[in-house]
Amino acid sequence: MTRDTRSQNTDRLDVDLALFGALGDLALRKLFPALYQLDREGLMPADTRVLGLARHELAVSDFRDKVSAALKKRVKPKEQDAESMARFLERIDYAKVDFAQPDDYQAVRAWREGSPRPMVVYLSVPAKIYGDICRNLEASDSLDDESRVVVEKPIGYDLVSSQEINDVIGEVFPESRIYRIDHYLGKETVQNLIALRFANPLFGTQWNQNHISHVEITVAEQVGIEGRWGYFDQAGQLRDMVQNHLLQLLCLTAMDPPSNLDADSIRDEKVKVLKALKPFTHESLDRDVVRGQYTAGTSAGQAVPGYLEEEGANTDSHTETFVAMKTEVSNWRWAGVPFYLRTGKRLPDKLSQIVIHFRQQPHYIFDPDQRSLAANKLVIRLQPEEGIALQVLTKDAGLDKGMRLRTGPLHLDFNSAFPKTRIPDAYERLLLEVMKGQQYLFVRRDEIEYAWRWCDQLIAGWEDRGTPPRRYPAGSWGPVASIAMITQDGRSWYEDY
Numbered sequence: 280m281t282r283d284t285r286s287q288n289t290d291r292l293d294v295d296l297a298l299f300g301a302l303g304d305l306a307l308r309k310l311f312p313a314l315y316q317l318d319r320e321g322l323m324p325a326d327t328r329v330l331g332l333a334r335h336e337l338a339v340s341d342f343r344d345k346v347s348a349a350l351k352k353r354v355k356p357k358e359q360d361a362e363s364m365a366r367f368l369e370r371i372d373y374a375k376v377d378f379a380q381p382d383d384y385q386a387v388r389a390w391r392e393g394s395p396r397p398m399v400v401y402l403s404v405p406a407k408i409y410g411d412i413c414r415n416l417e418a419s420d421s422l423d424d425e426s427r428v429v430v431e432k433p434i435g436y437d438l439v440s441s442q443e444i445n446d447v448i449g450e451v452f453p454e455s456r457i458y459r460i461d462h463y464l465g466k467e468t469v470q471n472l473i474a475l476r477f478a479n480p481l482f483g484t485q486w487n488q489n490h491i492s493h494v495e496i497t498v499a500e501q502v503g504i505e506g507r508w509g510y511f512d513q514a515g516q517l518r519d520m521v522q523n524h525l526l527q528l529l530c531l532t533a534m535d536p537p538s539n540l541d542a543d544s545i546r547d548e549k550v551k552v553l554k555a556l557k558p559f560t561h562e563s564l565d566r567d568v569v570r571g572q573y574t575a576g577t578s579a580g581q582a583v584p585g586y587l588e589e590e591g592a593n594t595d596s597h598t599e600t601f602v603a604m605k606t607e608v609s610n611w612r613w614a615g616v617p618f619y620l621r622t623g624k625r626l627p628d629k630l631s632q633i634v635i636h637f638r639q640q641p642h643y644i645f646d647p648d649q650r651s652l653a654a655n656k657l658v659i660r661l662q663p664e665e666g667i668a669l670q671v672l673t674k675d676a677g678l679d680k681g682m683r684l685r686t687g688p689l690h691l692d693f694n695s696a697f698p699k700t701r702i703p704d705a706y707e708r709l710l711l712e713v714m715k716g717q718q719y720l721f722v723r724r725d726e727i728e729y730a731w732r733w734c735d736q737l738i739a740g741w742e743d744r745g746t747p748p749r750r751y752p753a754g755s756w757g758p759v760a761s762i763a764m765i766t767q768d769g770r771s772w773y774e775d776y
């Protein structure tokens with residue numbers, strides 16, 4: 280594959296940001312609040328402008344009212360200040376554009392007329408119209424030589440559809456100016472994983488199959504499908520969460536040290552991990568992968584419907600809302616180390632964490648009854664409370680305890696360790712990096728494609744079998760088989776912190 284490897288690092292923040300899909304869920308719930316926060320923190324230069332684009336007839340003042348209402352709903356009250364809000368709203372314009380209509384793009388061109396700033400195009404719309412928008416922007420002469428495009432996930436439905444989408448975007452933008460979002464890469468602790476692994480010799484020397492017995496990655500969601508049946512039922516949890524977020528977490532956990540922090544150095548290492556992921560066979564698919572679908576149950580103390588009773592549901596659907604699997608990265612660093620992945624909707628809590636289980640000492644001298652305690656764990660918590668905890672073994676205090684062991688955490692809770700530092704939402708960081716022209720937190724085309732290759736063969740195996748997903752009640756930790764999958768290896772999912 281040829282790609283443009285020039286990395287842009289302009290450190291220029293002043294841009295014209297054109298936000299397509301400006302009345303959509305993502306824009307109002309995440310993107311405008313993130314932009315407001317950047318402005319409030321003084322990270323948005325005075326001349327940066329934002330153009331909201333949607334197909335509804337609206338006066339600019341009405342559009343600003345909608346954004347203002349979204350900010351009041353989404354930004355914490357103590358972070359809403361009237362001066363910053365007013366300044367931010369002043370930057371915003373609105374244009375009514377049907378994205379499929381080339382003539383409508385004259386409004387974009389008019390907005391850009393005479394602007395010295397590069398344009399950032401944010402496509403907060405379904406991927407099927409990415410191509411129309413890119414081509415129409417180019418045909419209307421709205422772009423400049425530094426224009427960047429930000430695209431949302433999912434990029435496609437499988438390898439072939441993702442290649443088609445990447446091809447049309449690539450007709451207009453070179454790879455060095457395409458920013459593919461995976462919002463997990465903007466989360467504070469995900470970035471800390473890079474610092475933790477590559478800044479601390481303590482971990483750097485231990486991070487391999489000689490010292491690590493297994494790795495768990497859990498991304499548990501308490502929410503259901505949140506009214507997104509149309510999208511979700513076509514996708515399922517494997518495409519919605521594993522193909523992107525979980526595989527990115529796996530890559531950052533498993534990759535070799537990059538030679539520097541440049542975007543391509545990091546992304547080259549992630550691609551090597553994706554290429555080394557062990558494919559599933561018929562046998563391992565049955566043994567090592569569990570699909571589930573939630574039935575009615577409870578969530579946060581409230582009764583909730585099952586997946587097949589959600590609004591707009593098709594009652595025959597076999598789409599999975601839960602996946603657990605055991606896989607392996609087939610290389611020298613990780614040979615023989617299982618990576619257990621688990622993600623699902625309507626689980627008891629929102630909990631995303633990576634747990635590194637270290638091996639036991641080669642020779643054990645303590646109470647034989649406590650042998651199962653005798654290993655260190657590193658817990659990297661992404662949400663809800665960001666932090667890192669290293670479970671270490673110490674002597675139990677007291678005269679009557681002899682040399683009894685106990686486990687306790689060496690615990691770094693970001694909120695209490697750095698109380699004055701606000702932890703930004705992932706989209707704030709990602710938008711800031713786009714404005715700076717830094718690509719290291721965005722996904723390169725080949726990463727997406729290798730991830731699809733691996734998922735596609737897994738999905739083909741499922742389709743071949745036609746087995747329906749196992750049921751689990753909303754509010755539980757998924758099908759019992761997902762617990763059996765790990766306990767058959769003499770291990771268990773780690774749910775503490």
Ligand SMILES: NC(=O)C1=CN([C@@H]2O[C@H](COP(=O)(O)OP(=O)(O)OC[C@H]3O[C@@H](n4cnc5c(N)ncnc54)[C@H](OP(=O)(O)O)[C@@H]3O)[C@@H](O)[C@H]2O)C=CC1
Nearest residue numbers: 300302303304305334377378379403404405406431432433
């Ligand atoms: N919402 C989320 O939490 C997440 C979303 N994403 C991705 O972000 C993108 C946006 O998602 P989301 O905000 O949920 O989607 P929405 O459907 O809420 O928003 C998309 C917007 O695009 C508009 N639109 C679609 N076609 C056209 C057109 N031809 N001309 C003008 N406007 C058009 C729609 O307008 P209208 O209302 O008039 O139809 C709608 O307002 C998608 O790619 C999605 O996969 C990714 C992760 C999470």
Ligand SMILES: O=C1O[C@H](COP(=O)(O)O)[C@@H](O)[C@H](O)[C@H]1O
Nearest residue numbers: 432462500502519520524631662
């Ligand atoms: O991309 C997506 O992510 C959300 C979960 O994101 P989080 O930051 O709240 O963990 C998921 O609910 C959604 O289905 C998926 O499209």
